[in-house]
Amino acid sequence: MGDLIRLLRKGLPAEAVLTDPDVTASYATDMAGFCAAGNPAVVVLPRTVEEVRHVMRTATELRVPVVPQGARTGLSGAANATEGCMVLSLVKMDRIIEIDPVERIAVVEPGVVNAVLSRAVAEHGLYYPPDPSSWEQCTIGGNIGTGSGGLCCVKYGVTAEYVLGLEVVLADGRLLTTGRRTAKGVAGYDLTRLFVGSEGSLGVVVRAVLALKPAPPQQLALAAEFPSTATACEAVRRIMARGHAPCLLELMDRTTVRAVNALGKMGLPESTEALLLAAFDTPRAQADLAAVGELCTEAGATEVVPADSAAESELLLKARRMSLPALEALRPATMIDDVCVPRGRLAEMLDGTAAIAERHGLTIGVCAHAGDGNTHPVVCFDPADPEEARRAKKSFEEIMALGLELGGTITGEHGVGLLKREWLAREAGPVSMEMQRGIKGVFDPLGLLNPGKVL
Known part of the structure; x- marks a missing residue:
């Protein structure tokens, strides 16, 4: 420990090396439940690549x-920290280095907050689409590490599609540059994509070149009430089959709607079994919404309510972004699943999750990026009750198994981490796991980077 601190302080300011146990303990975990964490030996907060x-x-x-x-x-x-590890926090590396409206790129450090970048590029008439629900807190480095998505992925895609190039510090301290600044480029293996979603297990991202889009028109939204999740999912199927390109297509089940109302007094219709939110950011958004509204009615919607203004539309988005904290408020703890299935099997996923909740006597609310088939079942429980905690964990596992049975994946955007490490092998298979471990060995032969995560 003494040697570690002494050597760190040779290249870092004293205030960038934290050793107080009470302080370092506060860096031990992220927001996941049921994941073990150790005590960090030290936390470092660098500000430069060097x-x-x-x-x-x-x-x-x-x-x-x-x-x-x-x-x-x-x-x-x-x-999550491992016992005796060094936590390398990158939140102090938060500079937006460049915004280029001609090349439509931004060059940023990993600690830049997603919402800060979005607002900065908007001043140039540009748009950075990936928008996780935690966009006011989450960082670009974290988004790259987990390959995160967001509400607008149905039209604009996920983080991986916007990362053009990276600077990465490897396990031995070498600096690797990947990718490009140009609109096109296919030279060599795509190492940039390899790092996106690697959860800090292959290297430490210290700079990113991100693609930007022209800012779209202000979006307009509608809310459609359905008597069942099956009819809501049928509406999703019809919307996608007809070739519509909503910038948002989100679903909240009855449990989630009631939780949002309880937390935020949003006035959402509690009689509905499923609430579908659709939005368009096209020049003909009102016509697009009208067409989607008709499809919702044909699928069985009991009421379709288009927003009258951009402000009303933003309120609907606020309600959706509130889903997770609202469900977290129902019980002392939650486990948040992230299962993505083919759109055509979305109803089976939601109905199967409801059956799992009933079987285990638990409250499980589901909010979903319905246009992507990406569901977020949230298992609410009391960890102080061992039996309830056991049922919560069991239900979580059954939800993942259901997703795989339906031809889906155990994670659409939250990553594997510790929570789903055992399930990755079930999904990927032995040959894929052998190749992935081989890649890990090339980049991190000593196994120092984020040990015990992903693989």
Whole structure:
């Protein structure tokens, strides 16, 4: 420990090396439940690329494991500390280095908050689409690490589609540059995509070149009430089959709607079994909404209410973004699943989740990026009750198994981390796991980066 602190302080300011146990303990976990965490030996907060390189050279010299962290808003335990590790927090590296309206790119450090970047590029008439629900807190580095998505993915895609190039500090302190700044480029293996979603297990991202879009018109939204999740999912199927391109297509089940009303007094219709939110950001948004409204009615919607203004539309988005904290308020703890299935099997996923909740006597609310088939069942429980906690964990596992049975994946955007590590092997299979472990060995032969995560 003494050697570690001494060597770190040779290349870092004293205030960037935290050793107080009460302080370091506050960096031990992200927002995931049921994930083990150890006590960090030290927390470092570098501000420059060279300081990150010094940290990794020191870690390699002393064989100290390193857990990279952003804002710790993740939901899979990927940022949880391991016992005696060095936590490498990148939140102080928060500069927007460049915004280029001609090339339509932004160059940023990993600690830049998603919403801060979005507002900065908007001043140039540009748009950074990936928008996780935690966009006011989560960082770009964390978004890259988990391959995160968001509400607008149905039209604009996920983080991986916007990362053009990276600067990455490797486990031994070398600096790797990947990708490009140009609109096109296919030179060599796509190492940039390899790092997106790697959860800090292959290297530490210290700079990113991000693609931007022209700012779209202000979006307009509608809310459609349905008597069942099956009819709501039928509406989703019809909307996508007819070729519509909503910028948002979100679903909230009855449990979620009631929770949002209880927390935020939003006035959402509590009689509905499923509430579908659709939005368009096209020049003919009102006509697009009218067409989608008709499809919702044909599918069985009991009421379709288009927003009269952009302000009303924003309120609907606020209600959707409130889903997770609203469900968290129902019980002392939650486990948040992230199962993505083919759109055509979305109803089976939701109805199956409801059956699991009933079988285990638990409250499980579901909010979903319905246009992507990406569901977020939220298991609400009391961890102080061992039996209820056991049922919560069991239900979580059954939901993941159901997703795989329906041809889906165990995670659409939250990542694997600790929470789903055992399930990755079930989904990927032995050959894929062998190749992935081989890649890990090339980039991190000593196994120092985020050990025990993902693989």
